[in-house]
Amino acid sequence: MINNKESANQIYLNYIIVSIVIYILGSLFIPLIEIDSVQYGNICREMLQNKSFLQIYDQGKDYLDKPPFLFWASSLSMYLFGMNDFAFRLPSILMAVVAIYSTYKFTLLYYQKEIATLSALVLATSQAMFLITHDVRADTMLMCWVILAIWKFASWLQNKNWVSLIIAFSSVGFGMMTKGPIALMVPIFSFVPHLIIHKQYKLLFRWEYLVGLAIIIILLLPMDIGLYQQYDLHPEKVMYGKTGTSGLRFFYWTQSFGRITGESIWHENDSIFFLFENLLWGFLPWTLFFIIGLIFELSQLIKNKFKITSSHEWITVPGFLITYLALGSSRYQLPHYIYVVLPFISIITAKCINNTVISKGNNQIFSKIISIINSIVFAIILVLLVYLLFVPFNSNKVLITCLLILAAVIFTLILLYNDNRIPKILHFALFSILTTNLFLNLFFYPKLLEYQLGNKVSKYIIDKKINKNDFYLYKITDSRSLDFYSNYSFKNIEDFKILKKGDFILIENKNAPDSTLTKFNKIESIPSFHVSMLTGEFINPATRDSALDYFYILQKK
Structure with missing residues (x-):
């Protein structure tokens, strides 16, 4: 048993601070990674340069995928602190810190301070948090908005304070501006079972929720206006291979529920176990504690015949399970989709650590x-x-x-x-x-x-002081890192005839036949690899060369 709980809490806090320092170091030392993180950074760059904040473009083309909040927040940061990695990542790091704090405050509503601090520690030190604070996705901000909404709504249930309710629904609205309806669904998945199991049926229907709904609608108006202007007013635009795409319908239905109904065109990793398999490494070093904790929570509920005391919460477990089943039913999944409920996972884990390691009781052998x-x-x-x-x-x-x-x-x-x-x-x-x-x-x-192509090419252009207007790309599919680090949108061409003497062109080895090379001087050869898809062949120095693609920088004679 721990003799000095306050001392233990201080140690936990110290570890959390060290974790945040490591987040910051990652943002300073690691370049943005293709594809998603660099794509988002480059969208922010274009947003600032074109001053198009409601209508979003990716390399000059209509962008219909993620809602705009991440781009708004990071572009503001880049406006204030410059066009660099850290400025792009700063809002996500700050919101990760808010998520850690919100997890602590929510847990404190139902459990002792030590479990609350331990929950925050588990979240802060999970492998996923180190990853999503440098390889930035919308899920970092989504997680923050959701747990902030959960904390404030739980607080409102206890004290009926209007400020708590306003913050809760505002967080849902910002969460929907970050990644769509999932920001609304997770709180519903969490609180409906809690209220039902406590037989607080009247709290399922309150007039205050209409005020909250109005807050959400008002907050979403800028995004809705941008979507309507960019897509609904232009049914002739071809998006995902077809015309007549409604931006509003896409965000509120197709991108979320359409992945379950099959309406979405995306189909990948549709196993119900996919997210759990990735959680095994994403939640290191706490994975085993989480699995044991979840089993214990469910077994206790069954043992008690689905009855819990009035002071206990039934928010975290159904919040995780129902969200997992909803996301796992999607026909398109990526590992980071489950990170929205990392705070719930952390609380379940902290309770398990407290029961099995800290307050061992009679479970010494276990x-x-x-x-x-x-x-x-x-x-x-x-x-x-x-x-x-x-x-x-x-x-x-x-x-x-x-x-x-x-x-x-x-x-x-x-x-x-x-x-x-x-x-x-x-x-x-x-x-x-x-x-x-x-x-x-x-x-x-x-x-x-x-080994990321754009970084090296950008450095070469800057070091050699090449005029960016004289530099072209030939059939380069992923050039966002080059655009971002050069702070310039390079032209991708398919005909060498437009080039004049002295112009430079970046070309892949397989697209550079000898007949073409005779018209150019080979300036530089650059090895490249898709670093987000590591293979054993690449990691092994002896076999790496066979895993690399080679690109040339050529200059027209």
Whole structure:
């Protein structure tokens, strides 16, 4: 048992602060990754340059995929702090911090402070959080808006404070501007079971909800106007292979519910287990605790014949399960879709850690088994880290070795100083995930991103002071990183005849026959790889060359 709970909470807070520092380091040292993160950054760049904030374009073409809030927030940040990686990521990092705080405050409404702090810690140190604060997706902001809405609505249920209700519905509105109706559905999935199991049926229908609905409608008006002007007023536009596309219908139905009904054209990863399989690594180092915690929560509900005390919540478990089933029913899924309920997963996990590791009670043997299994997992994480730091790339091995030794010394001192204020297994888990992501952010990702085509070409253009107006692309499908880092929209051509003497062109090796090369001087050869789709062939230096695509920078004779 922990003798000083306040001391334990302070240790948890320190670890959370370290996690946030690692988020920031990732935003400073890692270039934006193709495809999504760079695409969003480039859309923000175009939005600022064209001053088109309601109608969204991607490389000059109509963009009908994600709602605009991410682009609005990041473009504002880029306006204030410049056209760079950190400015683009800053709003997402800030909202990740708000999500951590909101998780703490929501948990505190129903549980003791130690579980609330532990919930925030689990969320802050899950692998997914380190990933989505540098490889930015809309899900980071969506998660924030949803847990903020959950916290404030739960607070309103307890105190009937109008400010809490207004913030809750405003958060839903901003969440819908971030990723559509899922921001409304998750709170519904969470609170309806809670109110039903507590037999608070009158709270299912309150006149205050009409005010909340009005708030949502008002907040969504700018987005709706932009969609209507860009698409509904122009049925002649061809979107996804057909004309007559309604932007409003797309966002409010097709993009969300259409993936379940089959109306959406997207079909990929439609297994009900896909999201869970990806959660196994995305929620490291806490995955095992979460699985055990979820099983325990469900077994307790069944054991108690679906009855819970009036002071307990039944928000997190159904919020996770129903959302998971809804997302898992989609015919198009990506691993980060489930991250919207990471706060719920973190709370379930924190309760399990508290029950099995901190307040062991009579479960000493069970706790020991869990600790041993988790220790093996954490050791594997560190072994993989060492492999990624020393094998794939020519990194500064002396510096990395010294820093790893320093990290090990610090970890040892923490254990010696800890005096059982928190269990050693938690220190081991936190050390493994924090060290891994710190070193990945500082050493692995920057080396990996050297193989992203646009970054290298942009650096070459800037270093050689090439006039961007004289630089062209030939059948290059993914040039957003080049556009973003050059702060310029390059022309993609399919006919060399428009080029004049002295012009430069970027061309892939397979598109450059010898007959073409005779008319150009080969200036630079650039190896490239789709870094978001790592393979063993690429990671292994001995076989990497066969995994690379080669591009040339040519100059017209």
